[in-house]
Amino acid sequence: MNATDEFLERLQKQDLVITGRLVDASNATLFGHLLNDEDIKIIYKPVAGERPLWDFPVGSLAGREYCAYLFSEEFGFNLVPTTVLRDGPFGFGMVQTWLDDAQPESLITFSQGDHPHLRKMALFDAVINNADRKYGHILLTKNSQVLGCDHGVTFHHEDKLRTVLWQFAGENLDSTEIYTLENINDFDLGFLEEHITNIEIAAIKKRVHSLLENGVLPLPATDRPSIPWPPI
Numbered sequence: 001m002n003a004t005d006e007f008l009e010r011l012q013k014q015d016l017v018i019t020g021r022l023v024d025a026s027n028a029t030l031f032g033h034l035l036n037d038e039d040i041k042i043i044y045k046p047v048a049g050e051r052p053l054w055d056f057p058v059g060s061l062a063g064r065e066y067c068a069y070l071f072s073e074e075f076g077f078n079l080v081p082t083t084v085l086r087d088g089p090f091g092f093g094m095v096q097t098w099l100d101d102a103q104p105e106s107l108i109t110f111s112q113g114d115h116p117h118l119r120k121m122a123l124f125d126a127v128i129n130n131a132d133r134k135y136g137h138i139l140l141t142k143n144s145q146v147l148g149c150d151h152g153v154t155f156h157h158e159d160k161l162r163t164v165l166w167q168f169a170g171e172n173l174d175s176t177e178i179y180t181l182e183n184i185n186d187f188d189l190g191f192l193e194e195h196i197t198n199i200e201i202a203a204i205k206k207r208v209h210s211l212l213e214n215g216v217l218p219l220p221a222t223d224r225p226s227i228p229w230p231p232i
Helices: 005-013 061-074 107-111 116-128 175-186 198-214
Strands: 016-021 030-034 037-046 083-086 093-097 138-140 146-148
Touching: 005 037, 005 083, 016 037, 037 061, 061 083, 061 093, 061 116, 107 138, 116 146, 116 175, 116 198, 175 198
Parallel strands: none
Antiparallel strands: 016 030, 030 037, 037 093, 083 093, 138 146
């Protein structure tokens, strides 16, 4: 989201005030705000509250969420709310800005459309190998900006893409998408290595190479579920 250095510092260093919990989340997901600025609402996911996943045994879900933010910012996707890793009231974890009223009643209808930001998200998810792009993980801000949240199950080295955004499947990559993919392909992804494995980093380049070689946005898998369940 192109956060300023000053905003990032506030999100990183100010004490957190926890006011509630999102009870439908499978891992500990706490809601609150910054101590000295109640207008900055946050989601806090402590690593201690994560439920272990057999297919994501290395690293933390919080670290993967942070990687998704770094990746989005580095390559101009700008699809992830400002995210940091830091200590909090229940230990080290991920803190991300919360956006009020970002899931209007029209969200599902909107998410089935052809808005260019949704197409950008479809490409982003294909590259980071997002295994859980539900409608509930799509945010539509008041100024019609499209963002995504809940990126804990991403960057696996095996193909795990599961998403509700298949309306662009098989469409030819445009020049901007090709430029982005070529940039990723030529870029040193070492900035991710603190949170995901070298095998997973290498798999990013393999996915990018495959997208460039095929020249189209990916099609749904035929040997496994391609839509997360529940899709909401």
